[in-house]
Amino acid sequence: MTNGLRTILPEILTKAQQDSIGIYPLRAWRVSFQQSQMITLGIKNNVGGSVYRPPTYKSSESASLFLVWKDGKCTKTRMNTPAEGKVSDWDEQLKSWRLAAFADPYAQEIPKPAVFPQVQLASEDIYKVISRDNDYIFQQQERILRNHPAGAQTNASIKAFWGRNFLYTSTGIDLDYEESRYALSWAFDSQIAQTFAQRRLPTGQEFLELWQDSIAKYSAIQEAGTPISERTLVVLAPSVVEQMIGQYLVPNFSGEKIIQGQSKFKKADFTKKKEVFAQSLSLEINPLRPYHWESYLVTDEGIPATRTELALNGRLNSPYLNVKNANRWGLVPTAIPAGASSIILKSAKQVTWQQMLSQIEDGVLVLSVLGIHTQNPVAGNFSLSAPTCIRIRQGKLAGKVSLRINGNIWDVLQSENTAYAQSPLYDEPYMLVECIAENI
Amino acid sequence: MDSEKIKEIVKATVSGFKQGYLIVRAQKHREISLRYNNGQIESLFTGDESGMGVQAFTPEGASGFASGNVLSLERAEELAQKALKFAYLNQGIDCERNTNIFTVEPTVADVPSLAKFSFDHFSPAELQQIVSEIHNRLLTIKIEAGSVAWQTVYRQLEDFWCIGRTDGTLVSFTVPRAVLLHQGTVRDDGYGQSFSVKRSGVDGEILLAEQADRSLHLQAEDKARFIHRVCKAPQIPTGSYPLVIDYGLAKGLAHEAFGHAVESDLLEESVLGLEGKLRTGMVISKSGVDIIDGPLERDWAYQPYSANGQIRKTVAIVKDGVLQQGLGDIFSAAKAGMEITDAARVEYFGSVPLPRMTNIRLLVKDNIPLSNTKNLDQDIKNIREALLSRGMLAEDYHFLLLGYCGGQVNSRTGDFVFQCDGAVNLADPELTVYQAGIFSGKILAVLEAVNYSLGSAQYDAIGTCGKAGQMVPSSGGGSGYIMLEKNENVKIGGSAND
Numbered sequence: 001m002t003n004g005l006r007t008i009l010p011e012i013l014t015k016a017q018q019d020s021i022g023i024y025p026l027r028a029w030r031v032s033f034q035q036s037q038m039i040t041l042g043i044k045n046n047v048g049g050s051v052y053r054p055p056t057y058k059s060s061e062s063a064s065l066f067l068v069w070k071d072g073k074c075t076k077t078r079m080n081t082p083a084e085g086k087v088s089d090w091d092e093q094l095k096s097w098r099l100a101a102f103a104d105p106y107a108q109e110i111p112k113p114a115v116f117p118q119v120q121l122a123s124e125d126i127y128k129v130i131s132r133d134n135d136y137i138f139q140q141q142e143r144i145l146r147n148h149p150a151g152a153q154t155n156a157s158i159k160a161f162w163g164r165n166f167l168y169t170s171t172g173i174d175l176d177y178e179e180s181r182y183a184l185s186w187a188f189d190s191q192i193a194q195t196f197a198q199r200r201l202p203t204g205q206e207f208l209e210l211w212q213d214s215i216a217k218y219s220a221i222q223e224a225g226t227p228i229s230e231r232t233l234v235v236l237a238p239s240v241v242e243q244m245i246g247q248y249l250v251p252n253f254s255g256e257k258i259i260q261g262q263s264k265f266k267k268a269d270f271t272k273k274k275e276v277f278a279q280s281l282s283l284e285i286n287p288l289r290p291y292h293w294e295s296y297l298v299t300d301e302g303i304p305a306t307r308t309e310l311a312l313n314g315r316l317n318s319p320y321l322n323v324k325n326a327n328r329w330g331l332v333p334t335a336i337p338a339g340a341s342s343i344i345l346k347s348a349k350q351v352t353w354q355q356m357l358s359q360i361e362d363g364v365l366v367l368s369v370l371g372i373h374t375q376n377p378v379a380g381n382f383s384l385s386a387p388t389c390i391r392i393r394q395g396k397l398a399g400k401v402s403l404r405i406n407g408n409i410w411d412v413l414q415s416e417n418t419a420y421a422q423s424p425l426y427d428e429p430y431m432l433v434e435c436i437a438e439n440i
Numbered sequence: 441m442d443s444e445k446i447k448e449i450v451k452a453t454v455s456g457f458k459q460g461y462l463i464v465r466a467q468k469h470r471e472i473s474l475r476y477n478n479g480q481i482e483s484l485f486t487g488d489e490s491g492m493g494v495q496a497f498t499p500e501g502a503s504g505f506a507s508g509n510v511l512s513l514e515r516a517e518e519l520a521q522k523a524l525k526f527a528y529l530n531q532g533i534d535c536e537r538n539t540n541i542f543t544v545e546p547t548v549a550d551v552p553s554l555a556k557f558s559f560d561h562f563s564p565a566e567l568q569q570i571v572s573e574i575h576n577r578l579l580t581i582k583i584e585a586g587s588v589a590w591q592t593v594y595r596q597l598e599d600f601w602c603i604g605r606t607d608g609t610l611v612s613f614t615v616p617r618a619v620l621l622h623q624g625t626v627r628d629d630g631y632g633q634s635f636s637v638k639r640s641g642v643d644g645e646i647l648l649a650e651q652a653d654r655s656l657h658l659q660a661e662d663k664a665r666f667i668h669r670v671c672k673a674p675q676i677p678t679g680s681y682p683l684v685i686d687y688g689l690a691k692g693l694a695h696e697a698f699g700h701a702v703e704s705d706l707l708e709e710s711v712l713g714l715e716g717k718l719r720t721g722m723v724i725s726k727s728g729v730d731i732i733d734g735p736l737e738r739d740w741a742y743q744p745y746s747a748n749g750q751i752r753k754t755v756a757i758v759k760d761g762v763l764q765q766g767l768g769d770i771f772s773a774a775k776a777g778m779e780i781t782d783a784a785r786v787e788y789f790g791s792v793p794l795p796r797m798t799n800i801r802l803l804v805k806d807n808i809p810l811s812n813t814k815n816l817d818q819d820i821k822n823i824r825e826a827l828l829s830r831g832m833l834a835e836d837y838h839f840l841l842l843g844y845c846g847g848q849v850n851s852r853t854g855d856f857v858f859q860c861d862g863a864v865n866l867a868d869p870e871l872t873v874y875q876a877g878i879f880s881g882k883i884l885a886v887l888e889a890v891n892y893s894l895g896s897a898q899y900d901a902i903g904t905c906g907k908a909g910q911m912v913p914s915s916g917g918g919s920g921y922i923m924l925e926k927n928e929n930v931k932i933g934g935s936a937n938d
Contacts, residue, residue, distance in 0.1 A: 045708050049502065049535030051771045051792075052705050054495070055526040056505040058790050062489070078487045080509050100472070100564040102484040138533055153709055153852075190709060190852040260477045261589030262625045264632055371878050374846035374859030378625060378632040379671075383877035383933065387855045402855075404678065404931070406877065438678065440880070440931070 005081050006033050009063060010168045012090050017170055024098045025070040028110040028170040032300060036060045036163035037130050041141045043156040043186070046148065048141050053157070055138075064300070065097070068108045073101035107324040111302040111333075112171045119297050119305055120290035122162075123200040126180035129160045136201075144186055147211070149218055156186035173302050181293065191388040192218045192367065193239065199291040210425055216397065217367065217390060225364075225391030225399025227439040233363035234405065234437050235356070235392070238426035243372045244382075245428065246340030248409045249283065251377045253310050253343070255325035255334075264378050264410065267329070270316045277413045279314040280348040285335040287342070292427075294342040299333070308335040310343065314414075341427050347420035353430050356421035363392035364401060364437065365430075380410040385440070407435030441468065441490065441511055443600055447612055450604035453494070453516040460524045461497040461542060461606045463748060466490070466511060467789040468600040470559055474567060476575040476592045484564060492516055493789040496523035501537030502530045507790035540770050544750065546605065551613035551744045554737055555643040559598045559616065562644045567594065570647045571620075574657070578622060581661045583668045586628025590660075593621045596644065603749035611749040616642040617740055617913065619902065620650060622660040624667065631671040635663050635843060635861050640740040640902045640915075655814070662816035663861070666842065669873040670862035676874045678933030682834045683924040684823060684866065684894065688844035688901035689879075690918025692858040694731050694802040696847040697883045700907065701854075702757050702766035703783065703795040707776035711854035711883050717777035718766045725761040725887035728805030732756055733767060733783075733916075735798045740902040741915040743785060747793035750782035757800075758887065769795045787910035794908055800916040801899050802890070807919060810895035816842075823894055823921060824866045832892075832923075838867040839932065840921075841876055844901060854883040863932075877933040885929030895920035 009031055017026040037060075042053025049055060067075040075097045129136045140158055148154040161181040167173055182201050187193040194214040196202045202210075236244070257263040258270075269276070277283075287296045287305040296305050301323045309317045318334055319325075326333040337343055369384040386403045412418050412433045419432040450464050468490040475482040491509030494516065504526025506519040531537070562570070575592035595618065602612040618641050625634040639646050639656040650656050685693065700706065707713035712722075734754025735742045746752050748770055755765045766776060767783035772795070774780075784793035808830070810822050823840060827833040843861025850856070863876040899917035924930065 044536075044705075047536040048533055049530040051503050051536070051538040052794060054503040054505050054535075054792065055530050056507070056792065057522050057526060058506070059508040060491075060790075061509060076483065076485045078485075078489065080489050080491070097486075100484060100486045102474075102481050102564075102568060104481065104483075134529065138529065142533060190850055256477075256482070260591070261587065261627065262477075262591065262623075262634065370848040370850060370855060370880075371846070371857035371859055373848070374857070374878070376633050376845070378627075378634050381675075381875065383675075383859075385855055385857045385878060385880040387850055387853045402853075404878070404880065404933075406675075406678070406933070 005063065006166060013067070013170065016094055024094045026067055027070050028068040028108070030066045030110050030169045030302060031063055033063050033166040034060070034163055036161060038159060038161045039130055039134065039137060041137055041158045043141060043144060043154055046145070046154050048145050067097060068110065069098065069101055072103065072105065072108055074104045074107050075101045104324070106327040109323055109327060110169050110171050111173065111323060113173050114304050116175070116297055116304045117288060119288055119295055121180070121199055121295060121297060122178040123180045123291065125201050126160050126182055127162050130162045140184065149188060149215060152188040152218060153190070154186060154188055155190070157183070159183040167298060167302060169302055175298060177297055186214070188214065188218045191221060197293045199293060199295065213425060220390045220397035221388065221400035223399040225401040228364050228391070228401060228403065228437060229362070231362055232437065233360055234433055234435055235360070235363055235365045236431045236433055237365055237367045238423065238428040238430060240366055240369055241345070241428040241431050242340045243369065244409055245343050245345070247372050247375055248377050248380055249343050250337050250340060253319050255319040255321040255329055258319050259325065259328055262378070264380065265316060270319060273315040273317065275315045276410070277311055277314040278416045278418060280416065281311065281314055281413060282309060282346045283311040284309045284344050284346065285320060285337055285342050286344060287335050287338065294338040296338060299336050301333070303333045306335055344427070345420065345429055347429070350420045350422055350429065353421040353423040356419065356430060356432065357392065358395040360392045361394055364403065365390045365392055365397065366403065366405065369405070380408045382407055382409060402440050403437050404440050405435050405437045407433065443468070443602070443612065446511060446600070446602050447610065449511060449513050449516055450602045451610055452513050453520060454604040454606050456517070457520050457606070460499070460527065462520055463495040463541065464492060464516065464604045465747060465786065465789050466492040466602045469788070470598045471595065472564060472567065473593065473595040474571050476572065478589055479576055479579055481568065481572065484568065486564070491789045492519065493791070494519040494523045495792070496520060496527045497541065498527045498531050500531060501539035502527045502535050503538070504530055505792055538771050540774065541605070541748070544607065544770055546608040547611055547749055547751070548609065549611045549745065553598070553614035553616050555616040556645050557643040559596065567644070570651065574620070574647065574650055577657055578660060581664055583626065583664055586626060586668060588664050589625040589627070591623040593623070594647070595619050603745070603747065605749055609749045611745045613744050615742060618643050618646050619740065620646055620656060622656060624660060624664050626664060626667045626671055628668060628671055633667050633671050635667045637663055638902055640900060642738050658814065663843070666816060666862060666873070670875055673862065673873045673875050676839065676863055676877055676933045678877065678931060680926050680928050680931050682838045682926045683932070684840045685922050685924065686842050687898040687917040687920065689841055689858065689860055690802040690922045691800060691901040691916030692844045692847045693886065694800045694916060695797060695905070695914060696849040696856040696858055697881065697886050698731050698757055699733060699767065699797040699800045700849050701851045701883055704766055704768040704772040704776040704778055705795050706851050707766065710851040712763060713776065716775060719763055720777065722763040723761055724758060724763055724884065725890055727761045729758060729761050729887060729890050730756060730803040731758040731800065732803060733797050733800040736899060739799050739900070739915050741798045741913040743798055746782035746784040747786045748782060748784045750780070752783070752798065753781040755781050767795045767797060769793065785912050787912055791910050794910065796905065796907060796912055797914055799899055801918060802922060803897070803919040804890060804893035804922060806892045808892055808894045810920070812896060820864055820871055824871065826894060827866060834867050836867055837865055839874070840864045840866050841879065841932070846903065856881055856883060879932050881930040885927060889924040889927035889930055890922060891925055892923040893919040893921065894923065
């Protein structure tokens with residue numbers, strides 16, 4: 001970022017705040033700057049660096065502003081670094097921001113400086129990949145190209161991200177921190193997909209285990225599986241569980257949606273700690289986990305990262321709340337989800353995936369579903385096509401089947417019969433669920 | 441920065457760069473969005489962003505890409521060098537090379553905005569007043585029991601694009617878009633379901649039109665009452681049925697089942713391809729069925745030129761039941777055995793272009809006329825009467841599916857799905873309402889089932905397509921409601937226990 005804008009903007013806002021005779025007096029303000037760089041490589045149909053997935057370099061510099069004017073109105077806006085590196089007429093700029101102000105009594109509060117937690121968000125290794133050693137990322141691409149299963153149409157994407165963030169407020173927050181991300185994903189025949197996404201590089205062992213897991217699943221779908229029956233146990237793979245969390249849990253725990261009548265839950269359900277899930281199940285957001293993709297140091301508004309329990313032992317505990325909605329609820333701001341994986345399912349009866357798998361005589365593993373984003377999050381019903389599933393016979397993966405699955409996520413999460421199994425490879429658990437499944 | 445200055449930067453970047461071939465895309469994006477919840481403003485956001493993406497090619501056809509969000513000649517030259525460096529790194533790992541762009545004729549064009557009102561015609565304060573009035577009227581809607589929570593979103597966007605190439609191409613165009621969306625969440629006795637209705641155009645004129653005719657308000661009112669019935673309704677038993685789908689679902693069917701499957705970059709893994717080539721000439725439906733894709737002026741997904749600076753053509757994907765043409769761009773059309781039409785689109789300046797749809801529509805020649813009532817209940821009755829009077833109504837179940845909620849396709853397996861808000865059994869004189877469950881089918885079978893359309897054509901069903909993670913406006917429709925006869929490869933439902 002042009003450091004000029006980063007320096008001048010807080011000065012301009014402070015002046016507008018202090019200028020008691022100004023035409024557009026400000027009461028408070030918050031401004032965040034982000035500088036980022038990202039390198040992406042891709043494989044399409046077994047070929048690296050095609051015209052659709054060439055090596056790419058992206059740099060971005062932007063500022064987000066939240067302004068509270070003397071009359072209590074607010075302005076939310078985003079701007080680039082101007083082409084010339086400076087804004088020629090700040091009075092005009094302030095005028096245009098003032099024109100976009102709106103009344104929002106709950107949002108006027110700008111957080112005060114606080115003690116920010118130590119969260120590991122930045123890996124120097126990723127910085128090196130972006131700034132000095134592009135070879136690492138090309139070597140990773142080459143490894144996938146060299147080792148993918150014969151006959152498999154392989155697609156892949158590799159992304160390395162580095163960012164530097166600044167947060168300044170009129171209340172005195174002055175924060176400067178770095179972050180990194182590394183995402184690696186591949187898919188065989190558009191059916192078996194695997195992803196690593198963290199704020200650090202994968203270890204050699206992690207890559208190997210993820211690769212072997214995807215190879216084993218790809219091998220298992222080469223044969224046709226026997227059709228399922230009514231007795232067949234249905235297990236959702238972690239990637240499907242993650243999609244379900246994103247579609248159903250994330251929106252329904254939003255403090256804004258709850259208070260506006262757009263969620264399954266009501267405000268009173270939280271006050272009464274209503275039991276809506278199995279007693280063994282708890283849900284939480286934890287942005288403090290080292291190097292996790294969804295971890296953060298501070299929210300966009302300046303609230304330090306903290307752990308929030310959304311549900312405890314089956315009972316609703318807290319929605320997630322930004323500053324505005326915390327004011328509406330009369331509570332303090334909470335952790336904010338930064339994606340589907342942010343909500344962690346914790347079951348008191350959780351086993352390992354190997355334990356669960358070994359105990360299933362007649363089951364099916366749903367690897368992917370089509371259309372989950374089309375499902376109604378409030379009702380919780382799901383009716384999904386699952387073209388790629390693997391039969392489980394006597395604890396072993398055994399052949400491909402295609403299914404349609406129907407059920408209701410709220411019933412699934414409430415049932416004590418739903419079982420959870422953790423694998424070190426994934427953040428989300430495997431879930432053995434009661435639903436209606438049929439062969440297609 | 442004004443448009444002329446942006447054009448100068450693009451022109452100077454491509455003409456001054458001698459080490460390789462460049463495609464430069466500069467974008468200036470403006471946006472204002474307002475959101476209201478149950479009578480109160482929730483948010484007003486403004487954004488003003490710009491940037492450029494540079495795609496560089498070595499003489500051998502290896503490519504690299506670099507983007508940044510500072511619009512200046514100095515920055516553009518840096519990006520060009522970075523993109524070329526990546527192109528050579530790419531060449532060093534034996535990447536797939538593509539020299540097709542070197543053979544294209546240069547184009548010079550400048551397409552002005554089609555908006556009647558400029559982006560700033562309505563001040564944010566005026567927009568607040570108008571949208572607030574439109575939103576507050578929703579609060580007067582009553583349903584039989586329970587309650588409806590209302591949200592209204594108004595988004596107004598303007599994208600100026602300038603695309604330059606080393607061959608002298610300099611194409612610029614402005615795409616304005618506006619949408620007014622009402623979302624309702626109906627709750628009654630522990631049940632709940634949300635829905636949305638939309639009205640789109642190119643500028644604030646849609647707000648004035650809505651104030652005048654209340655068309656979206658009436659849709660929202662009809663839909664709220666319908667969804668209230670859906671909330672407590674039984675699910676359709678899983679199975680294959682004769683169906684009638686609304687024009688939004690017709691768009692979804694054409695988009696998911698056919699549009700993606702004929703995009704030239706996906707032909708190698710599409711069931712509509714054979715050894716990477718489009719299966720041109722393949723009969724996939726009865727005669728009289730067409731699928732057309734192409735830009736329509738003042739449409740949500742309008743784009744006059746491709747992201748590579750070539751004119752976007754209208755394509756008959758299916759003509760009279762025969763697979764005829766695909767959505768091809770300069771880089772893969774020939775390989776996929778199709779014409780360059782040029783379908784390349786990008787989400788923003790930092791994206792690499794891919795072949796994409798614009799407005800896709802499913803047209804059926806045999807049409808049963810319906811009077812235009814603009815009332816959902818009356819439409820449903822009219823459809824039943826039209827089918828009954830012609831002896832075309834099934835005995836037990838003949839479902840009308842309403843309200844497109846999105847879809848997905850796997851072009852490799854040929855599976856596609858889409859979801860709707862609810863269904864009505866037209867065969868039942870009581871017109872019983874059902875929860876629909878997902879509509880799933882096989883690409884190669886579904887069009888065989890299409891036989892008639894009912895009522896008049898509508899092509900303004902809008903959405904956002906997320907191919908390869910790039911979110912691009914999409915739209916389309918059908919020549920009215922579309923009829924599908926029972927087909928074992930097209931299923932809907934639901935609970936197998938019902």
